[in-house]
Amino acid sequence: MPRHQRPPGRELGRRSEAASHPFKGRDATDGATQVAADQSPRHALAPLVLVTTAGQRQIVTAACPAARALGLMPGMAATQARALVPGLDVRPADTEADGAAIYRLALHAVRHWTPGAAPTVDGLLLDLTGAAHLFGGEARFCRRVVAFCRRLGLTARIAVADTLGAAHAVARHASGPVTVVPLGGAAATVAPLPVAALRLTPEAIAAAARFGLDRIGDLLPMPRAPLARRLGLAAVERLDQALGRVAEPIVAIVPFEAPAAERRLLEPIGTAEAIATVIADIVRDLVDALRQRGLGARTVELVATRVDGRDERQVIGMSRATRDGAHLRRMLCQRIERIDPGLGLEVVRLIAIRAEPLAATAIASALAGGDPATDLAVTVDRLAGRIGESALFRVRPVESDVPERAVARAGVLAPGGTWPAWKRPVRLLRRPEVLTNVVALLPDHPPRRFAWRGATHAVVAGDGPERIHGEWWRRDAEIDAIRDYYRVEDEAGARFWLFRRGDGVDPATGDLSWYMHGLFG
Amino acid sequence: MPATPDATREIAALRDQIAVPHRTDRPVLPFGVAAIDDQLCRAGLAIDAIHDVAPASSRLSDDAAATLFVGGLAARLTGVHRRRQALWVLTRSDLYAPGLEQAGLTSDRVFFAEARDDAQALALAEDGVREGALGAVVVEVRRAPMVATRRLQLAAAEGGTPVLMLRRWRRAATCPLGELSAAVTRWRIGSTPSAPLGVPGVGRARWTVDLVRQRGGEPFSLIVEACDDQGRLALPAAARDRAAAPERAVARAA
Numbered sequence: 001m002p003r004h005q006r007p008p009g010r011e012l013g014r015r016s017e018a019a020s021h022p023f024k025g026r027d028a029t030d031g032a033t034q035v036a037a038d039q040s041p042r043h044a045l046a047p048l049v050l051v052t053t054a055g056q057r058q059i060v061t062a063a064c065p066a067a068r069a070l071g072l073m074p075g076m077a078a079t080q081a082r083a084l085v086p087g088l089d090v091r092p093a094d095t096e097a098d099g100a101a102i103y104r105l106a107l108h109a110v111r112h113w114t115p116g117a118a119p120t121v122d123g124l125l126l127d128l129t130g131a132a133h134l135f136g137g138e139a140r141f142c143r144r145v146v147a148f149c150r151r152l153g154l155t156a157r158i159a160v161a162d163t164l165g166a167a168h169a170v171a172r173h174a175s176g177p178v179t180v181v182p183l184g185g186a187a188a189t190v191a192p193l194p195v196a197a198l199r200l201t202p203e204a205i206a207a208a209a210r211f212g213l214d215r216i217g218d219l220l221p222m223p224r225a226p227l228a229r230r231l232g233l234a235a236v237e238r239l240d241q242a243l244g245r246v247a248e249p250i251v252a253i254v255p256f257e258a259p260a261a262e263r264r265l266l267e268p269i270g271t272a273e274a275i276a277t278v279i280a281d282i283v284r285d286l287v288d289a290l291r292q293r294g295l296g297a298r299t300v301e302l303v304a305t306r307v308d309g310r311d312e313r314q315v316i317g318m319s320r321a322t323r324d325g326a327h328l329r330r331m332l333c334q335r336i337e338r339i340d341p342g343l344g345l346e347v348v349r350l351i352a353i354r355a356e357p358l359a360a361t362a363i364a365s366a367l368a369g370g371d372p373a374t375d376l377a378v379t380v381d382r383l384a385g386r387i388g389e390s391a392l393f394r395v396r397p398v399e400s401d402v403p404e405r406a407v408a409r410a411g412v413l414a415p416g417g418t419w420p421a422w423k424r425p426v427r428l429l430r431r432p433e434v435l436t437n438v439v440a441l442l443p444d445h446p447p448r449r450f451a452w453r454g455a456t457h458a459v460v461a462g463d464g465p466e467r468i469h470g471e472w473w474r475r476d477a478e479i480d481a482i483r484d485y486y487r488v489e490d491e492a493g494a495r496f497w498l499f500r501r502g503d504g505v506d507p508a509t510g511d512l513s514w515y516m517h518g519l520f521g
Numbered sequence: 522m523p524a525t526p527d528a529t530r531e532i533a534a535l536r537d538q539i540a541v542p543h544r545t546d547r548p549v550l551p552f553g554v555a556a557i558d559d560q561l562c563r564a565g566l567a568i569d570a571i572h573d574v575a576p577a578s579s580r581l582s583d584d585a586a587a588t589l590f591v592g593g594l595a596a597r598l599t600g601v602h603r604r605r606q607a608l609w610v611l612t613r614s615d616l617y618a619p620g621l622e623q624a625g626l627t628s629d630r631v632f633f634a635e636a637r638d639d640a641q642a643l644a645l646a647e648d649g650v651r652e653g654a655l656g657a658v659v660v661e662v663r664r665a666p667m668v669a670t671r672r673l674q675l676a677a678a679e680g681g682t683p684v685l686m687l688r689r690w691r692r693a694a695t696c697p698l699g700e701l702s703a704a705v706t707r708w709r710i711g712s713t714p715s716a717p718l719g720v721p722g723v724g725r726a727r728w729t730v731d732l733v734r735q736r737g738g739e740p741f742s743l744i745v746e747a748c749d750d751q752g753r754l755a756l757p758a759a760a761r762d763r764a765a766a767p768e769r770a771v772a773r774a775a
Contacts (some may be wrong), residue, residue, distance in 0.1 A: 032611065073743055089716030175746060197666040376606055379652040383645055385606070395618035395630040407618050426620030427585045460714070461723045488722050493714040494582030519581050521589030521712060521726055521747055 009104045047085055050093040051078040098122075107255050113145070116252040123171070125164060127250045129332025132160075142178040162186045164250065165242030169216070187243050191217030200244055203234040216242070216374055224280060239479050259295060260351040261285035267305050268344020272336050275304075275345065282350040287325045295371045296321025296358025302332055304339055305347040312339045316385060320377045321356040329376050334385045350494035401468045403517065423468060423487055425497045425518030432515035435498065440514070446486040450498070451514050457490035464488075467503065482509040487520065495520035533617070549685075550598055554745065554754050555561055557730070561706070562738035566594065570683035570705035571674050577711025577729060579690035586728050586747070587710040589624050591685045593701045593752030596625030597681055600655035600752075606657025608649040609630040610642045613689075625752035627685055630656075643669045646684060653680035661687045667701040674703040698733055706735045713744060716757060727757065 026071035047067035051058040058078035064098025067088070072081045082088055084284040103118040109126055113135075116127030128138060142158045149156035159170035159179040162459035166186040170179050173193045181189045190197065192218050195208045207230055213219055218226065219239055228236045240246040261282040269275060278303070290297060298321050314335040322328070332350075339345075357499030384392055393409040397417040400406050406419060433452065440447035446462025483499040488494070497518040502510025524527040534600065549565030551558045556565050566572060574591050576583035595607040609616070609631055618628055633648075635640035646660040659730045665686060677684045686704065688697035699709050709731040726747035732740050746755040 012631065018746075042540055098546060376654060379608075379649060379654045380632075382648050382652060384650060386645060387546050387641065389633060391635045392632065393635075397619075398627065403619075405615075412632045416627060424619040424623060425616050425617055426588050426624070427581060428617035428620070430615060453580075461718070462721070463723045487723050489715060490716065492582075493712045493727065494580060495551065495585075495712060495715075495723065495726055496582070518620070519585040520620070521586035521728065 004045045030333075032460035046087050046089040047072065048089040048091065049078070050091055052095070053092045053312070070124050073483045073497065083096065098181075106253055109512075110253060110255050114142075118250050118252050123166075123168070125250050127252070128160060133174060136291045138180050139178070146177055150355045151275060161189070163242055163244045164248045165198065165238060166190050166201060166244075167240060169193050174198045187220070190242055191215065191220065195219065198235070198238045200235050200238055204231045207231050208235075238279055258351050258353055259286060259289040259293060259297075260349060261289060261356060262347065262349045264347050265345065268346050270341040270344045275336050275339065275341070275348075276333050278345075278348045279350075282348060283329045283332065284323050286350050286352060287323050287328070288357075290323040290352060290355065293351070293355075294357055295355040296305075296323050297328070297352035297355050299352070300328065301353050302335070303347075303349045303351065303386075304341070305344045305349075306340075306342045306410050307344045307346055308342055310342070312345070314338060314340075315381075317389065318377070318386065319383075319389075321358045322377070322381075322515070327381065331381055334382075346477055348372070402471060403468075405471075407496070408501065423520070425462075428518040429516060431498070432517045435514040435516055438514045440500070442512075444484065446488045447498065447514060450514060457492075457494070457496070460491050462488040464484050465500075468499075480506075480508045485517070522614065525626040533544055548681075550594070552754055553695065554756055557742060557745075557754070560732070560738065560741045562735060566683070567705050568598070568683050569678045569681045571670060571677050571686055573686050573698060573702050573704040573707040575688040575709050576690060577709050577731070579693045583711045584689060586712040586726070587618070588689060589742055589748055590710045590728065591687050592621045592624040592626045593748030594685055594756070595631065595657045596627075596748075596752035599626070599630045605654070607657040607659060608634060608646075608647050608655050610634045610636055610649075610658070610660040612636050612639065612642055614664070623750055624748040625750055639664050639671075643673065645727070647673055647676050650676045650680045650682045653682060655682050657664075657683050657685060659685045659687060661689060663689050663691045663697070665702065667703065670701075674705075692701055704734075706736075708731045709733050724746070730754075731757055 039351075045066075047070055048064040049060045049072055050062040052061050053059075060072060060074050060076045060078055060081050063072045067081075067085065070085050072085060072088075078090060082090065084119055086120050099119070099121070102122075103123060106117045106119040106124055109124060114128055114131035116129070116131075118125045128141065132138045132141050135144055136232050137158045142160060145158060146156045155177070157174075157177050159167045159174060159181065161167035161170055161181040162183065163186055163206075166181060167308070168188065169190050170181060170193070195213055195216060195218075196205050198216060208214075208219075208228050211223075211230060216239070224236060237246060241248045242382050262285075263278050269278065286297070286300075295319060299315060302314045302316075306312060314332070316335065318327075318331075322492060337361050353423070368490045382393060393413050394412050394414055394416060395407050396410040396414065397419050398406055400407045403424065415435050435447075435450040435452050437451040437456065438447045438451070439449045446464055447459055449456060449458045451457070465484035466486075468483045468485060470481030470483075472479040481500060481501070482503045484503060485497060485499045488496050488498060496516060497520065498514060499517055500510070500514050502512045506510065528579060548568045549563045550568055551565035552561075567620060574587050574595075576587040585719065595609070599605050599607045607626065607630060611633055612635075614635075618631075620633065634645050636645055642660050642662055646658050649655050649658045665688070667678075670686070672688075673684055686702075688700075690697055696709075698709060709729075711729045711731075713727045713728050713729045717726045728745055728747055729742065730745050731742045734740060746756060746757055748754060
């Protein structure tokens with residue numbers, strides 16, 4: 001039988017072969033639905049396995065308890081599993097989502113359990129040194145973590161040991177969900193476990209099986225040189241790591257902490273000058289903290305705690321990342337009048353809620369001319385501090401011939417654009433105003449006279465028409481609509497932008513009514 | 522007592538100083554039209570000062586002319602050699618950016634701030650001026666108290682940024698330039714009939730430009746041709762250089 005069709009050794013009855021841990025690659029929600037299904041047997045779900053594609057075949061990487069009860073094991077070929085269990089629910093394993101979930105769990109661990117926590121491919125490493133007593137000892141800590149994971153819908157298996165390697169092996173191969181290996185008992189505990197528990201490469205595991213080395217205990221008495229030659233030097237190092245002969249530090253993840261500065265005041269302060277002084281101090285501290293980490297603040301929150309315990313909060317935003325102390329101070333001082341100090345402020349804290357990397361940038365040479373936008377950000381922040389960011393805008397072009405749709409508001413720091421060079425008025429009425437008493441020749445002459453806002457205008461010169469079609473893709477009513485725009489000048493020198501609905505020939509294009517739409521200077 | 526020659530020279534120098542109220546080495550923006558520049562006491566528009574511009578009447582066409590006049594000035598103030606942006610403080614949102622672009626103020630050179638009322642608009646303008654990073658600040662107001670304009674004038678001198686105050690009419694009968702102001706120059710702009718073309722069509726717009734008041738100079742009044750797409754004004758061609766006008770003006774309308 002070719003090698004890839006051969007059933008795994010476990011099915012052949014060799015029980016010593018490693019079972020990789022069963023819930024690898026399972027989503028937290030899967031566990032939750034499974035629990036729910038167990039409670040209501042009438043709606044029992046089909047057995048579920050997750051598969052990954054290795055080369056040309058699909059391999060089961062995880063199986064739910066129902067599937068395991070039916071004899072499906074991780075490591076099996078997916079086709080074999082389908083053949084054994086009709087109606088099997090087979091889904092692809094999402095390793096990226098698993099990694100993300102483990103990372104989130106690690107972040108939680110760093111924040112709540114111990115500062116030394118690191119995610120691995122299929123588990124979590126926690127450094128309990130000096131942290132376990134905070135939770136009432138290692139055993140209680142483990143029970144607490146198991147309970148926490150159960151609330152999340154996860155089944156956790158935990159081992160506490162002297163070394164990382166031993167803990168890794170025991171967590172995956174011990175019988176109960178929680179195992180606490182006594183101090184110095186690593187060698188004795190891992191000895192009866194299978195060799196695969198040592199995090200060896202598949203080749204090393206296969207070689208060990210070939211030499212009849214089933215358990216870790218078999219490796220212990222062997223001379224190291226032949227062992228290294230047969231299983232590889234890496235395998236010996238793994239063994240040493242498990243037994244504590246070689247150091248294996250945990251590289252803990254570091255969660256992002258917002259840069260902050262704080263002043264606790266001996267006497268409560270209440271005057272604007274005192275608050276400004278404190279703001280100047282904490283801004284200096286915050287700028288130092290930002291500079292050390294190479295960050296610039298985008299959003300800064302000032303939290304002032306009053307004597308009565310209430311927090312006064314002021315948030316300022318910057319249009320681009322900055323650590324310019326004078327600028328931050330000026331923007332915060334603008335907000336002093338909005339802080340109600342009550343009977344006095346005791347603690348003033350400044351937090352850069354949103355910070356972005358801000359490295360040194362080259363200044364454009366004086367010959368090329370500086371980037372005007374760099375200067376602008378400071379001005380924009382100052383203006384935005386007064387009226388809010390939404391009231392500051394730049395006008396950008398929109399690709400539309402309909403005049404009122406050709407402009408849109410954009411952010412101040414956004415690039416501008418240009419419009420086509422057709423003559424356009426500088427003041428555009430918000431809504432076209434209907435003209436009365438219009439005298440005009442059809443189909444394409446500007447009016448000779450018209451009345452608008454109670455005054456009659458006699459036209460002495462006119463240009464046009466500029467025909468603008470309705471945008472049929474927006475509204476049904478615009479399918480045939482046409483506006484004919486004219487630029488006219490009256491006898492007093494006023495220049496208007498008028499339009500007529502319809503092209504003057506086809507009644508479907510408009511009712512030939514006239515409107516005032518804008519004014520040229 | 523007869524004055525010594527030294528004292529006479531000194532007095533003459535002092536007289537020169539007080540004859541021009543501002544230092545003449547401050548930067549100015551010349552209009553590029555000799556007829557205007559020659560009559561301005563500093564041969565151009567002072568860059569570190571505020572200037573009032575008002576429409577000649579409450580009609581919207583004059584308002585549009587004043588807006589374009591201000592737009593053209595802002596375009597030239599933020600032009601290539603200064604590489605700055607203009608801030609335009611609005612209180613009413615009927616400004617149409619494509620029209621401004623045709624006076625030279627392209628959309629990448631101007632940004633807008635929408636103020637609730639005149640007081641806020643003036644405060645915003647002052648903020649923008651004090652920063653000193655802008656090429657020009659345009660502020661549209663209906664009322665500006667004397668104190669506010671003086672504050673703005675001080676800020677403009679300090680920040681070296683010109684403020685163009687576009688004063689809109691509040692009531693039909695009251696010219697906004699009747700209010701006191703600390704502005705260095707006060708302009709009144711109105712639209713006037715363009716030169717007749719020989720063919721149907723509207724010619725280049727013309728404005729009446731009245732300099733109502735300038736510090737250290739005399740008022741004057743001119744008819745100019747409107748801004749081109751770089752914001753530059755021009756003088757109408759002399760009568761002998763013009764094309765002959767047709768017999769009846771109304772005929773051109775058809």
